[in-house]
Each structure stands twice: as structure tokens, then as C-alpha cells.
Amino acid sequence: MIRFRRVTLQPLNAWLVAQPSTCAHGNYQLRVWREVHANFGGLRDELIAYAQEALDDARTRIRKGFEDNLSPFSDPVDDPAAHYPAMLNRITLQGYLGETLAGLAVEHFGAFGETDWQVPAFLFRFHDQEFQHLDLINERILMGEPHDPDAESEKRPGRTGDDALAFRLDGEGKITHILALEAKCLVASNTAIIADAHGKLSAGPRRPSGIRELITLLSDYETTEAQAWVARLIDLYRDGFRTAKRSDGLAYTVGNSPVKPKTRLSWLQADAPHASYTADRPLDAMEFQISELRTLVDKLYRGA
Template sequence: MHTEDPPKAIIEHWLKDYPSKKGRYGHILLEQKSPGGDTVREGLRPYFESAHSDARNHFHSFAGMSLHPDAGTPGCNAKYPNCLPSITRRGLFGEVMSGMMTEAFDFIGEHEWVVPVFLFRKQEDVQQYIYTLSRDPARTREVYGRKGDDFIGIVIDSEGKVTRFIAGEAKWRQTWNDSTLAGVMLGDKIKDPNDPSKRIHNGKGVWFEINRALKVPMGVKQLQGLLQELAPDDYAQVILSLDRILQLENPEPTERTDLILLAGGSAARREEAVPLLRWEKTPAEYTAGRDLQVVEILLTDGGQLIDALYDSLWP
């Protein structure tokens, strides 16, 4: 289970925040103000270990590995998540930061969000990668991302009833500029069917995925399964509440908040305090009509921090 509180003091030391709320739209820009060196890395490490602990137990057990393999022992090269490729680490970083920011900041609606467990064990390609790599150290490769929403959090009332979910997309890019942002949010460019001499976005980006997202995403079912396995007594009422929400016929009503987290490097010409997405009002591309929270984390040394952080987990 995920049990570590967000390191608010480290976040405040590391990042400067520019929050805003307009109607049902919340926006937080976070700009790096201190180097992501030893202090930041060590401050973030307990939260990241907590976020990955369930998947680490699961993947190591599946591969027949010790949780703490000594150097030179079988499988020591395949420790999760340390052994994962660079691009995979960056994706995981965004997903963990989604949980951390949700727990650390007042999002739109000012709900008290709970993250009982992260869903990383559901990344099936990582399971295959760890199993194979532990038996053949030469079998390194890129890893496919986990299907479904990148992150799930819930609101639990005093009676153990789940009243709201937060779910959405986390994206990392080495440098966020206008073309990168447009590609992520609006989809890849294709030939314009009306004018083959021009190229247009295919409309299959983050806005498309968020707008068509199910009110109760599959990650909620995955979360319920993990709670039943890991903490059935502590979360008994939550599990029962999720049963009622997940049934196909006459499900118990609940609400969803959409989250978009964009993390990575800032473009060289971007001015201070200038966000990637507009903050004054809800972007026109968002049509789902739910509460929307955008978080932007712009870093100057993010790649180095991520690699140092993931190398340091469970030393």
C-alpha cells in the first residue's frame, strides 16, 4: 500500500507555484527554483519508494527474485524500477508526480484526495521485461506503457463511501515548446484530406482522450482488486462502495475530476510564470464538462534528477 505523505517542504524548496481557479477549472504552474540535487532527490525518494512498493513486490515475486538481491546474485540486474529504460522512467515519474501533486495541493473542488495504492503492477509489459531480464541480462529493450488512465485517486466520506474519482493523463517531454505541446494535446500531424499540401493534427491527443474518458474508468476496477488483495479489512467499506459504483445496471452515482499533468523541460525563450496551457478560463478544447485540473511542472534538470532518483530507490 502507498503510505508516504507528500514531501511538502521539499516541493516548496524545489518548485515555485502559480495556482489559479476559475469556475470548474484549476491550473497550477510549477517552476523549478532550486537544483534537483541531493536534497531534492532524497526528499522525494520515500514517496517514490512508497508509490512503487506494490509493483516491486509483485514483479519481483513473479520473477522469483528477492526484494533485496545482492550484487552478483541472480536477478540483481533486473531490480524494479531501477532497471527500467530511460523513457519508461520518465513516464513513471509523471505518474508518481500526479499522485504527489494531488495529495500536496488544493485542486479544483478542494476535495480531500486519497491514493491508497498506485496501479503500476498493471503494466504488463514491465512484468514480462523484469521476468526476461532477470534470466537474460542482455535482453534490454524499450517498454510499452500501461493501458488506461495514468493515475487514480478517490474521495472517501466519513462512512467509507467513495464519492469522487480523479483520473487522467501525465505526459513528460524533454522540452516543451509550441509544436511539442500541440502534438501532445491535439495528436500527430497528418495530411489534410481537403488539401494534401497541408498537414493538420489528427485530433487524437490528450484532449481527445480526456473528453471521451469513461466517468468510471477501468483503473477504478483495478484499484478495487488491489484493495481486496492488499487491505480487505481496512478498506472494506470502500470496496463495498466500489461494488455499487462499478455495477453495470443502476450503478451508484459518483463524480469524476479530470487531471492533466505536463512535466519536463521549459523552452529556452519561455518567460517566467508563463504557462503552457491557458489559465484564465477552461481551454476550448476541453468539452467533457467535468471539473478539470491542470498541473504543469517545468524543470531545468529534470532528466538528470529522474535518473538519479530512480537509481537511488532501495539502495
């Protein structure tokens, strides 16, 4: 599938308010948005639809092989994806939120001064540990057994590899720019995780691993647009990465703001990349300070 949803900019800008930036480092930019929770209602339905569309490919993969055109999944008992992702652990859902906000930001706010970035699909289908976990959850529910999704025992490892990839195309539809995105989503800021995220981005190769995964994903769809993306991604995988420019992006979503915002606007460094980032590539650091992070996760993924 090729994603198509966007949200309306005016309510998005009213909910995530851009903070003034003073970063002057030539190869680095920091952008900070702070949530105004009172304005969430104006965006609620659009953001839920955007977050759920990002997961549709994962649902397709979960259901693959179970489809029956004569008997669609009208009963949750028969649907292997019925409890996806609502019954997964909150930590997993926070991860999904972080990756989705990364894509939303570059699609709506742009990156490096350009606003035509495209995220053709998210990579949630490759979270195999959670799909195996979902089978266990479905069995419990089917048998009437209790299930506490946020119990410590329900935590599963996160997916490895690129969190998301965004691209820019030229007039002929050829990929000219790649933006590899690393996403973190935490209730409270953590300096060790910030360092780890920068290190992972820095170690990334010129040809991100997510390109192969996107080819695999989009090859499952026979639409003209999906096949066009497959063709351009194969060209990029073979030798286009030598000419297409790779940049990096860190999307850091956090449930608290600095204690003294007048003297410290962000948890991420404002004047230069973190010391763990040693690559010679442009780096776009994006920080989202979400005061009602738990509430947002419940509304987007648990129908609260």
C-alpha cells in the first residue's frame, strides 16, 4: 500500500507549537515543538486516522493467509488482527507513536528547508516479536483469560533497523534524497537513550537497511503507485545510493519539558550534534514535548 493521509496544518500547528530555534551549526538543525493539549480536540480524528493508516500494512501482513472473500473479518473472534495494536504493551505503542510522529513531521513540517519529503510506507510489519506475542494475546482473550497489556511480562523487544525512511524525488520520479529516521518516545527524558540514538544514526550505512524492507513490503501490492516505488527503490538499492544524498533525522518524543524552559528549551543539544554522532552528514534533530503522552497513546491506539 502507498499511504495517502495528511492532516490539516492549522490544527496541527495549534496542537504542536513550534518553539524558537537559535541553532547555528552548519550541518545540524534542532527543531522543538511543544504540545498544547487543549488544542488536541481540533486534530483528534485526523491524527487517529493518520496513526491507524500507518499500521494498516502490518494488519494486512497479520491477516495474510487467513482471508476469505466470501467471509470477511466481521467478527473479532475470526480476525487475527482484531487486537492489534491496542492489546500490546504501552512501551511498544510509544515506539509506534515515536515512529509515526517522525514521519508526520517530515511530511508536514519538512526537513532541511524542503517540504516535498514522502514516506511511502511505515515498517511496522517487521516487528515479528510482537506478531508472535499477538497470537498469545488472542488465545488468552479467546479462552476468557485475563490480559494486562502493561504488565512487565508483556514487554517485547523493539524492532531493529531503520525506524522510518523519507525520500525526495526529481521531476522524473527518481530518488534524489534519503532521510533515515531514528525515533525515540519516552515518558521522561533519558540522556543515555539520547546518546544511543545518535550513535545508531551515526553508524548507519549510506544505503539504509530499510530500503530492502520497503521493497519487500511494497512488492505485496499491485497498484501502479506501489510498483513505481518498487522500481525506484530497486534502482536506489543497486547503485542509486551512490548519487542520492543521505541525511539523518532524530525524532525525540518525550513526556516532560525542561524544568527551566526559559534557560533550556530542549533536552537535545541546541548548538551542535551530540558527541555520539560522528557521521559527516546533515542531521535534523526534532523534539516533541508531549505533556499528556500517556493520554495520547490511549487515544491513538486504544480507542480511549
